[in-house]
Amino acid sequence: MQILAHITFGLYLVLVLGGGMVATGSRSIVRAFAGLLVTLVGVAGLYFLMDAPFIALMQILIYIGAVSVIIFMAVMLTMASRGEGYETRLKTPQKRILSFLAGGIMAILLAGMVAKYPLASGTTPRNIPVEELGQALLGPYSFVFELISVILFVAMVGAMIAVYERRK
Amino acid sequence: MSMLSIYQWVAIAMFGIGLFGVMVRRSLVGMLIGVELMLNGAGLSIMAAAQFTETAGALAQLSTLLVMGLAAAETTLVLAIVLIVDKRFGHVESENVSLLRG
Known part of the structure; x- marks a missing residue:
């Protein structure tokens, strides 16, 4: 296995x-x-x-x-x-090399941090039942749940308003 | 080398590839693809931290879900911006979009 x-x-x-x-x-x-x-x-x-x-x-x-x-x-x-x-x-090749360096250096820095400060971790993942997620969404994190729906709604309406054209 | 570190390195690799994509692309759609890669790397990192350590598991899984929701909202707005830029400038290349007049 x-x-x-x-x-x-x-x-x-x-x-x-x-x-x-x-x-x-x-x-x-x-x-x-x-x-x-x-x-x-x-x-x-x-x-x-x-x-x-x-x-x-x-x-x-x-x-x-x-x-x-x-x-x-x-x-x-x-x-x-x-x-x-x-x-x-x-x-241009110069810009492409710079882009590669930007991504690479960032990744190397972060990977170095992960290697330097290892957290105690198990080998098998935990199983969290979906019921627990639902309880958390409706209990302690209900505000986050509402907030993300408002953000989605505002984004959708904003996108529609942005591209809307009044008929002449 | 713990399981958590391995998953974190995969997530960091995705982030780095995505950052490179954002930098190297000319078109806005290509940059959007890079941003999606970066966000997905972040989600993967949060998820690995939740599943392999003794943190509040439900909280971290919901955080990953939140990242996904934000990515969906961000993609919608970028689609609107891309359409506007395309209508006004006739192309979607980031470097030539320099007009600030309303």
Whole structure:
């Protein structure tokens, strides 16, 4: 069972990192989008592996279901009609190296902190039943629950107002 | 090397890749894809911290859910901004969007 978990983890790791590479490296925006989808599936798998099936399903529902559709809409409404699915001009090599350094240095710093201050951690993930999550949402964290719905509502209405055009 | 550290490193790798994507892309949609990668890395990190340590588990799982909700709201707004930029400038490249007139 242990070996099986390691193999699954490796598979998801390949999905996450490979998808991330495609998402940032590909010149075609649609291919980059497909890479992002692969990454999101990999992260959902990692959530399953961490014994959090509810969050994994939410990841599939919210990210792979909703957010990706919005990104695809953005591609469709802005780039597809002009046949511009590609980044026609890349940034100069100097800027690309600087971008790589920005991401790399940040990641190395954070990874160093994680390595320097290891937390005591178990080897098997805890199982938190969905009932407990529901109780927490309706009990101590009900304000957060309300707040996130208000934020979503305001974002949706704001987006609609922003792109609304009065008919002349 | 604990399980928590391994998951944290995966999350940090996602964050780094996403930051690189935000920096290196010209188009706003490409930058949005990078931001999604960064947010997902953050969610993964919170989740790993919840599942492998003795913290309040429900709190951390709900935090991950909150990150997802914020990502959804942010993506909606970015879609609106991308549409406006496209309508006004005729393209969605970040470097040429420099007009501040209303």
